[in-house]
Amino acid sequence: MGSTPILFRHPSKICNRPASSVHIVLAPACASTMAELRGCPFPEELRYDPDNHLWFAAERDDLWRVGVTPFGVAIAGEILLFTAKPTGRKLEAGRAFGLLEAGKTVFPVKTPVAAEIADANDALATSAALMNRDAYAAWLVRLRIAPAQTAGRLLPWARAQALIAAQMDLWRFENLAAFQAPLLGEGAKGMPG
Secondary structure, three states, X not given: OOOXXXXXXXXXXXXXXXXXXXXXXXXXXXXOEEEEEOOEEEEOOOEEEOOOOEEEEEOOOOEEEEEEOHHHHHHHOXXXXXXEOOOOOEEOOOXXXXXXXXXXXXXXXXXXXXXXXXXXXXHHHOOXXXXXXXXXXXXXXXXXXXXXXXXXXXXEHHHHHHXXXXXXXXXXXXXXXOOOOOOOOOOHHHOOX
């Protein structure tokens, strides 16, 4: 997702708070600590891949539920569909585990580590509307990842925060209310338009 030009943007209810520095709040539904960066929530118990705008929730030592962060949803625009590669597919780091369709753009969603697709959220193949409303409720796939692979690549919030902020800077993302995803050729990722 990182460098793909994005054509459309749709407001997401998950990160619609005003611009701010990082705030810590207690999420009432799951009673977990929730960080907030520029209006986007980031549960502190998750791991993150800032380059690909992904979150990872550990289900077991080797099984991770994977989704797109609210910031990733914001820069993608209105996400329409997700099509996963087949269950059981083994992937090298940097290979796509599926395709996201947003507006008229289709782009690969890549794993930062070697993994095997254990399961896919088939509901997103017909409509990924839930991702636009709640990025953490709409997981894409479950990946089987060897525990040794996660160190240094799936980052805890404390290590991911500065890298996510740097990505936000590249996209000129101050907050969701003021953010307009650039159209093709109009300065995506900090390039002159």
